[in-house]
Amino acid sequence: MCFDVDATLVDHEASTRAGLCELLGADEAWAEWCALTDRHYACYLAGEVDFDTMRQQRTRDFFASRGEVLCDSEVGQREERRAAAVRRAWRLFDDALPCLRALRTLGLRLAAITNAAGAHQRAKLAALGLESAFDAVLISGELGVAKPHRAIFRRACRVLGVRPAQAVHVGDRLDTDAEGARDAGLHGVWLDRSGCGALPQGAGISVIRRLAELPALLTRHAR
Template sequence: MIEAVLFDIDDTLVDHSGAARAAVVAAFPEADAALVARRWFELEEEYYGRYLAGELGFAEQRRLRVTALAAELDLGEWAAARADAWIAAYAERYEANWRLFPDVLACLDACGLPMAVVTNSNGDFQRAKLAAVGLDGRFPVVVASEDVGVAKPDPEIFRVACRLLDVEPSRTAYVGDRLTTDALGARAAGLRGIWLDRSGAAAPDDPGVVRITTLADLAAVLDSGGPVSP
């Protein structure tokens, strides 16, 4: 039987992409909104990945993302002070747009199991995000990559959360929106990986893990699950 459930935060519980899109598009009203949003997320993948690898600090990766975007939009070379001022304004808009997905609260209410979150980010930042959307107190355990020194899909970050909950990985489920980083990473750590695919796209033939398209389906998946092997 599954005895505990771990969750990702961004784009699983909280609509990070919607908030980030609104914040960055508002910053460049004269530019093509679709282009700005697409490049912002592409730069996020590049520079946030370097932050997770320990190559950049959290604030530094944000600064590099906006200076790269500004250069692509022909806005010239931005000094660090200008980039930091832009980031501060962006962060205010981003945080003002944090929202839970509509299926989150009912899912958490129905779970009935110990819960924790595992996130590739700064722990204080993510705890503030959870509090802002009304989830403070829901997760007594928050495992953040910056705090523990490893990032998903490294198996150790999932196992840290299991140890803190005092539950075996084989009796723990992990729910996240990224197939490789979240669901397959959890499976490799011995957990039951569950891929939350909100995209509406057709599922791949064999993703290797259970795929759900809404958290409303999680309870049924957990009820059907048993111990899993790495």
């Protein structure tokens, strides 16, 4: 059983909003920040910039779009303050630990598959007490391959000692997680916490609203 981390186990939105509050005194620019993150994160995942450079450039662009042109040292200071506020706000969703424990009880081997920088994501897992929750942790920044590429899903299966057809991956992104896993031969599960998503017909993936639904889904899948 493989898990995405951000917005699946970790309440990524809450910590991101805390970072925006630190910068602005409010999180009013949420949509703007998300759009900027999508653009900058794509450059990071494509290997065009390293993680820290991506974060600096995002913060620089964020303030520039609001009419404030910052020098390098000011960008660095504000990004440092934002990142510290984000770290202080790292939290698991309420259903994360109960789900991980329930799957352990079923005797399943667990992996995390996450698109991020290695040190950043390992610090997060450690801060949240998840260091030893997984049999394998696969981080794109350490492996040089990111979801939705099938290689990272296949690698997780090898490390867990299972065939892709025996493995399930759950994540909050339909494209990166559920469809990526499906295309790699795993069973893809889309965690649609908002319930607002629309699944294309015949997508060949499962949809759940909460992680608490996962044990029952796996029991059905194993039959």
